[in-house]
Amino acid sequence: MSAHIEPVAITQTVLDACEHLDTASLSDALDSLGINGGLPGIVSQVPGTRCVGVAFTVQYEAVDTPTAFKGAANYIDHVPCGAVIVSSNAGRHDCTVWGDIMTHFALANGIKGTVIDGVARDIDTVIRCNYPLFSRGRFMQSAKNRAQLKAVQVPVVIDGVTVRPGDLLVCDGSGCVVIPQQLAAEVVRRAQAVEQTERSIIEAISTGSTLENARSTYRYDQPWLTDAEKVSVGERP
Template sequence: MTTQDNNVERASKLDTATISDALDKLGIVGQCYKIKPRSTDFRTTGRAFTIKYGPPSTPVGTVGDFIDDVPVGSIVVLDNGGREDCTVWGDIMTEIAHRRGIAGTAINGICRDVALCLKLGYPVFSRDHWMRTGKDRVQIEATNIPVNLGDARVAPGDLLRGDADGIVVIPREHEDAVLDVAEAIHNTEEAIREACRGGVRLDEARKQFKYHQLQTRGK
């Protein structure tokens, strides 16, 4: 197993809140603002396969037939500029992605056909959902370039983790440091919980384990 593959496994054991705290401590923007799961049961971890959308040309280009080129275990990241007036993901894409073993989809915009992703348990994260198609309204500008996902930069191959609280991106060049800090935060919070279960006051446990410095940059 490569180091990068191992980092996917490491990230999958952490929640997004813990990773968010680690990002804050290191001064890295990776919290994808307002990109939320269509179900609070959805969990996903994987590396980004990115798509950038733009206004349609004449003649109009396609919204996308890229799904068969996405590597198994990847998370499809679609940047539609945060638009909420038309979709770039629906049931056909969900069905094929689920069948092919793609880890999930994250959209800087909206999706539709939510019933199928809920039925299949296929993780979709987006700003919202609505039924109007993106056909003749948007088209693919580029594949596998850096894109925006809720005000966070996502480059191809970056590590993403999603859960009930949303989705975060860990830039490839920082992932070892972020995961190291996140695991330390997780272990500290577990120690605080255990101390409190043993009868220690919360304020005392937090002081003992330096809780208030966990997310502070440079501490």
């Protein structure tokens, strides 16, 4: 039996900080805590876009018998402003769970972006709208009589990574990373340190340092350490 995890609200300070952090740094920060938060194979469908927000999860399942249209997208009426929709369609490539109507609704209601374990359609429209959409690919075929809504706001598992309602999602050109809500503040702190370490290394090699020396000087083996922590570690016998 899995342990119950109490939800923790992600602060606006953390959300604002993530607007200035890339997924690579956040992934490195998660690695330092022994957590795998990357979603393999889910990539941006709209170049140049990114999104930051709390997860609103949606779970689909295969239709067992063809039935009348059930309006499986109507859940979106209940997605709060500022959320990132995480839609689990079991990685299916044969039917879509996102298109132009939902894109327009999301933009009109302050939804930050959409992450799909599956495919999306109407991509030309999504690109024109510059809406942050991340999925396994593109395919025009409808989900009608192929997939149906199973549940919302439940944990979903994508390639072994569990996404819980309220977890932090950050997506950019390198992909999508899931940050457990209980660890969001610490992950952000470490990611900021990672980016500072990398800036220091880049500055050093730009002024003539070898890569080996720069990485050694700025402790690239543990880039999530702050400058003070690096000094402390270096002084240990």
